[in-house]
Amino acid sequence: MKNTLNEITKDIMSLASKKGFGTKPEEIELGEKFALLHTEVSEAYQAYRKNNLDGKNGFNEELADIILRTLHICGIYGIDIEKEIDEKMSYNKDREWDWDSLNEKHVK
Numbered sequence: 001m002k003n004t005l006n007e008i009t010k011d012i013m014s015l016a017s018k019k020g021f022g023t024k025p026e027e028i029e030l031g032e033k034f035a036l037l038h039t040e041v042s043e044a045y046q047a048y049r050k051n052n053l054d055g056k057n058g059f060n061e062e063l064a065d066i067i068l069r070t071l072h073i074c075g076i077y078g079i080d081i082e083k084e085i086d087e088k089m090s091y092n093k094d095r096e097w098d099w100d101s102l103n104e105k106h107v108k
């Protein structure tokens with residue numbers, strides 16, 4: 001990766017400041033940011049359904065949008081997402097799921 005997630009977050013915050021997207025909690029509506037994050041998830045799935053994988057507004061680009069919007073929220077709230085990911089991955093390594101109780105696809 002060219003930059004770490006925290007470095008990308010800094011770039012996003014710089015851009016957010018220049019473009020007026022908000023850099024502090026009082027400058028945004030968190031619900032709106034989450035709604036836009038949901039939009040990117042839907043766009044990613046629609047692109048996948050239409051088999052637009054790496055084109056403009058394609059699946060790959062929409063996945064990037066999901067991460068960029070998430071990192072923007074992290075920047076606004078001062079969240080060290082690398083630390084959070086490390087901690088969560090460490091937790092998940094030893095975590096067990098009761099797949100028999102879940103109505104969800106799982107490869108055993």
Ligand SMILES: [Mg+2]
Nearest residue numbers: 040043062065
């Ligand atoms: Mg998008």
